[in-house]
Amino acid sequence: MCLFRRKKDNCSLMDIGLTADVHSHILPGVDDGSPDTAESTAILEEMHRLGIRKVIFTPHVSRAMFPNTAADLQARFDAFLPALPESIRKDMTFHLASEYMVDEFFVEAGDRLCWPDGKHILIEMSYYERSPKIKETVFELGMEGLQPVLAHPERYVFYQQAFDRKKGVKELETLVDMGCFLQLNLLSLTGAYGEASLDIVRWLLESDFYRYLGTDVHSRSQLDRFTGFRLSAGQLEKVRQLARNNETLFV
Numbered sequence: 587m588c589l590f591r592r593k594k595d596n597c598s599l600m601d602i603g604l605t606a607d608v609h610s611h612i613l614p615g616v617d618d619g620s621p622d623t624a625e626s627t628a629i630l631e632e633m634h635r636l637g638i639r640k641v642i643f644t645p646h647v648s649r650a651m652f653p654n655t656a657a658d659l660q661a662r663f664d665a666f667l668p669a670l671p672e673s674i675r676k677d678m679t680f681h682l683a684s685e686y687m688v689d690e691f692f693v694e695a696g697d698r699l700c701w702p703d704g705k706h707i708l709i710e711m712s713y714y715e716r717s718p719k720i721k722e723t724v725f726e727l728g729m730e731g732l733q734p735v736l737a738h739p740e741r742y743v744f745y746q747q748a749f750d751r752k753k754g755v756k757e758l759e760t761l762v763d764m765g766c767f768l769q770l771n772l773l774s775l776t777g778a779y780g781e782a783s784l785d786i787v788r789w790l791l792e793s794d795f796y797r798y799l800g801t802d803v804h805s806r807s808q809l810d811r812f813t814g815f816r817l818s819a820g821q822l823e824k825v826r827q828l829a830r831n832n833e834t835l836f837v
């Protein structure tokens with residue numbers, strides 16, 4: 587276990603206390619995540635072993651790559667749950683939402699799947715090109731009474747390039763000022779996405795920009811990387827708070 591008095595330590599998912607995951611690609615055969623029920627079951631069994639009990643499935647929805655509709659995803663979700671082992675079904679809670687690409691084909695109002703409170707909606711952009719519609723989309727979702735949550739801001743190359751250690755990332759701050767929440771990808775803290783991502787994720791975490799925490803898990807093997815987090819005592823406490831924030835979504 588991590589010792590809070592130590593400046594740095596190797597932490598695992600269980601040290602962080604993540605019991606509720608808000609971002610995952612476990613629903614089989616609908617995006618670039620799990621391809622089949624066997625893989626999805628293996629992911630969920632490992633998540634259960636790691637202490638996770640509540641999982642939001644957030645398959646990608648984008649016209650170009652993954653043109654999923656809410657009705658199709660719901661039908662897949664309803665068919666998938668009974669296929670899970672009873673040991674998993676009785677001990678875990680599942681919810682279907684989506685991760686929506688912000689582009690010119692952004693999902694219509696009647697076709698959205700939100701987090702369990704019915705208000706939080708997970709959005710993303712291309713990693714390499716900022717969406718010209720991001721501010722407009724955040725504004726419009728807010729006007730509709732929804733709470734936009736931008737997935738893994740630390741992964742976007744254009745934010746990494748704009749990042750200044752003293753000033754942060756102005757355009758990201760603008761989104762937060764407009765009411766957008768930010769969701770941290772846990773893998774970013776392991777350095778899995780490179781040094782540029784690690785630099786910005788640490789800065790955003792220490793500066794209290796994040797609200798929620800997600801695994802964004804796509805495969806069983808990815809879960810093996812959720813060990814060896816090198817966190818200061820302060821960073822660990824902030825990550826643990828994000829894990830607690832996740833739990834409030836399910837009450």
Ligand SMILES: [Fe+2]
Nearest residue numbers: 609685737802
């Ligand atoms: Fe994702």
